[in-house]
Amino acid sequence: MTGRPIVLMLALAASSLTLTPASAADSAAGKAIFERTCENCHAVVIGVNKVGPSLWNVLDRKPAAIPDFAYSDAMKANKQPWTSTALDTYLADPRGDVHGVKMFFKGLPNAADRANVIAYLQTLK
Numbered sequence: 204m205t206g207r208p209i210v211l212m213l214a215l216a217a218s219s220l221t222l223t224p225a226s227a228a229d230s231a232a233g234k235a236i237f238e239r240t241c242e243n244c245h246a247v248v249i250g251v252n253k254v255g256p257s258l259w260n261v262l263d264r265k266p267a268a269i270p271d272f273a274y275s276d277a278m279k280a281n282k283q284p285w286t287s288t289a290l291d292t293y294l295a296d297p298r299g300d301v302h303g304v305k306m307f308f309k310g311l312p313n314a315a316d317r318a319n320v321i322a323y324l325q326t327l328k
């Protein structure tokens with residue numbers, strides 16, 4: 204009889220753990236990737252442009268929406284909002300996705316890296 208409350212507690216702990224699937228994108232890992240691979244060119248604070256435009260609140264934003272950033276004509280012609288799917292395609296191969304982009308970056312070949320970076324970008328609002 205004395206063992207039962209412990210078993211119940213373990214069952215509860217196990218069921219709350221399943222709320223976070225192992226495959227969920229990890230914004231903390233994405234932040235580390237961002238700092239390594241994007242931050243040279245992109246600030247994450249509002250209004251700060253470097254070689255690339257500020258990525259504050261980029262999720263679901265229209266492409267080329269920062270007024271004082273000199274985008275390429277190709278990016279200005281891109282009308283598809285930056286949904287997580289559009290970002291995934293773009294970050295896999297930036298210069299292949301939007302032909303003629305100014306972003307001299309070969310992309311993130313690893314899908315999990317892209318998902319993590321997008322999860323991090325989602326936190327910037």
Ligand code: HEC
Nearest residue numbers: 240241244254255266267268274275278304305306307308
């Ligand atoms: C070598 C510099 C450089 C690196 C590294 C870089 N970018 Fe960029 N990025 C740019 C430039 C320049 C543009 C503008 C492209 C254009 O106008 O064609 C841009 C554009 C973008 C845009 C479109 C922004 C908008 O306002 O429409 C997104 C999103 C983006 N980059 C995300 C990233 C992410 C995420 C990373 C890292 C995984 C990254 N970039 C790495 C330079 C860079």
